[in-house]
Amino acid sequence: MNVMRDSHAVATQAMPDGQTVLSLRHWDDRLFSFRVSRPVGFRFRSGEFVMIGLPDENGKPVLRAYSIASPFWDEELEFYSIKVPDGPLTSRLQKIGVGDKVIVRTKPTGTLVLDALLPGRTLWMVSTGTGVAPFASLMREPETYEKFENVLLTQTCRNRSELDYGADLHRRLMDDPLVGEVAAVKFRRHATTTREVSERMGRITDLIESGRIFDDLGMAPFDPAHDRVMICGSMALNRDMKRILDARGFTEGANSRPGEYVVERAFVD
Numbered sequence: 001m002n003v004m005r006d007s008h009a010v011a012t013q014a015m016p017d018g019q020t021v022l023s024l025r026h027w028d029d030r031l032f033s034f035r036v037s038r039p040v041g042f043r044f045r046s047g048e049f050v051m052i053g054l055p056d057e058n059g060k061p062v063l064r065a066y067s068i069a070s071p072f073w074d075e076e077l078e079f080y081s082i083k084v085p086d087g088p089l090t091s092r093l094q095k096i097g098v099g100d101k102v103i104v105r106t107k108p109t110g111t112l113v114l115d116a117l118l119p120g121r122t123l124w125m126v127s128t129g130t131g132v133a134p135f136a137s138l139m140r141e142p143e144t145y146e147k148f149e150n151v152l153l154t155q156t157c158r159n160r161s162e163l164d165y166g167a168d169l170h171r172r173l174m175d176d177p178l179v180g181e182v183a184a185v186k187f188r189r190h191a192t193t194t195r196e197v198s199e200r201m202g203r204i205t206d207l208i209e210s211g212r213i214f215d216d217l218g219m220a221p222f223d224p225a226h227d228r229v230m231i232c233g234s235m236a237l238n239r240d241m242k243r244i245l246d247a248r249g250f251t252e253g254a255n256s257r258p259g260e261y262v263v264e265r266a267f268v269d
């Protein structure tokens with residue numbers, strides 16, 4: 001720990017873009033979230049990601065892509081991370097404390113933005129694991145509720161404790177001064193586990209193919225005429241969701257060419 005603090009001190013002096021950790025929470029032995037100060041003048045669109053990290057023992061930055069889990073208007077930046085015991089970044093990032101510095105590069109990018117979707121009626125945000133992070137941003141974004149009548153967040157995880165962060169996001173959303181009222185009407189969360197028994201079980205892909213999720217939520221099956229889908233999960237989920245949507249006539253969108261769905265990989269693994 002002392003060694004890390006020493007290297008921090010060196011890096012903080014050398015790196016003017018170090019942001020201060022303001023709060024953090026460990027959700028279980030594999031997941032944690034934290035909030036840092038916002039770099040002065042930093043602008044991004046809700047749903048985008050940035051490179052963040054820590055200096056190594058030589059002061060050289062070790063950076064990874066992280067979705068910003070707070071909306072564009074928030075004074076702080078939130079991130080949600082897994083802890084990989086021997087991961088070059090997360091093995092050390094998981095040990096940060098309030099007051100420590102984290103490098104935040106201020107070049108946001110990403111395709112999980114509202115501008116990359118054509119107008120529609122229902123927005124589906126489909127995630128596995130830490131892929132929920134960009135949706136933590138978009139679910140607090142007023143424009144999300146201006147553009148869509150229904151906003152549905154799905155998250156599939158192996159175990160129940162991995163769903164705690166999403167459950168907390170949902171609670172915080174209901175208390176949100178800006179969008180809480182409209183979200184109470186338009187937003188719903190559908191969380192499932194695959195390896196531990198819980199209230200709702202199964203991979204989201206299976207629940208879509210069987211039609212179960214549409215029954216559960218009282219929604220009509222996917223239709224490119226009015227459904228829009230944002231996907232953020234493992235490579236396998238992203239691939240399977242693409243296949244499901246392509247087979248139903250959806251077209252993939254991008255910043256330069258809006259479409260009926262967009263996809264991005266959940267980064268740190």
Ligand code: A2P
Nearest residue numbers: 128129156157158194203204205234236237240
């Ligand atoms: P499963 O337990 O059936 O593999 P991981 O921790 O491996 O990233 O997985 C996170 C969650 O995503 C797990 O619940 C896992 O289910 C699920 N998952 C993995 N692959 C797919 C896929 N191709 N489609 C849907 N869900 C998937």
